[in-house]
Amino acid sequence: MGVPFGLLVALILLLMLVLSSFRILREYERGVVFQLGRFWKVKGPGLVLVLPVVQQMVRVGLRTVVLDVPPQDVISRDNVSVKVNAVLYFRVLDPQKAIIQVENFLAATSQLAQTTLRAVLGKHELDEMLAERERLNLDIQKVLDAQTDAWGIKVANVEIKHVDLNESMIRAIARQAEAERERRAKVIHAEGELQASEKLMQAAEMLGRQAGAMQLRYMQTLSAIAGDKNSTIVFPMPIELLKGLFTKNGDADGR
Structure with a gap:
């Protein structure tokens, strides 16, 4: 007695439905599961069962993301126009917030990094951008970390890569450095003359004591x-x- 064709098709569809319910999440992945449109729970890693039609799952990676911030036009506090780019390191700590609180956390973090880079560097002079990068990196990192905390994202580090200047500004900085070195050389020469005169005066006093x-x-x-x-x-x-x-x-x- 053969199996009816309709029943065979139904069994095949049921088997495919059961197999499609199983998902495998890697160690660095989590699944944000929605049940009938409402948040249910975060699952993973390993084998996860997701009921078709009733439940939907969104994968979220927990590894550190390296985001390249494109060059930004920044006007410093002393009215110097420069192009600055940076690199941003962040990771997702709360998958639920990263999916629910923001539509696309990667794009949102990228745009926020660009605006924060312009805002923070615009408060400093050019000399500070060139000589105090570590302090500026910490300032940008603190601002980004405070704003992305509501998205379940942790900004681990921010590094300014390049500060590009135009040719006229490079020549002006070179002239400034040359003038500074000349000033130091003159001061050192004057200090040497002062010390030599003091020693000569002491020698003259000692020689004058004996005929x-x-x-x-x-x-x-x-x-x-x-x-x-x-x-x-x-x-x-x-x-x-x-x-x-x-x-x-x-x-x-x-x-």
Whole structure:
């Protein structure tokens, strides 16, 4: 006795319906299940049973998402126009909020990152953008994390990648850096002259304490430069020696 064709078709459809009810979620995936349009529960990972027609499931990944923020035109607080791009690292902590509270959490996070990047960097000067990126990264990360918390998203990190300047601004920065280096060189030279004058003054005080100290210094200088035989040395004679000669000649004439 054969099985009726209609019953066979019904059994096949029932088997296909049962098989389609089973879903497999990976370790990093969760399923947000809706029953008759209302939120029911979050399932996964592993084997999940979803009743056809009655229930619907939306997959949500829990891995960290790397989002590239496209270049943004930013006007700094000192009225300098630059192009800045960044990279954003975030992950979903609450799949229920990520599906229910926002239509597309990826697109929403991307748009929010772009506007926040322009808003935060616009409050700072160009020098701060170039020299204090770590602090600016933390400021942007805190703002984004506070705003995406209602979506069940955790912003782990924000990194500013490039700050592009036009050619005229690059030349201006180069001139500024050159002027700053010249200023430092002049200050260092002046400090060296000041220290040298202080040491010379101390040496003069020490030499002035002894009458023959200056003559010994003359002799030491003469000994130092006498090694060069190609030069003519004009060495001043100490006044004390001349006074001695004049005194002896005076005594001879008086006699």
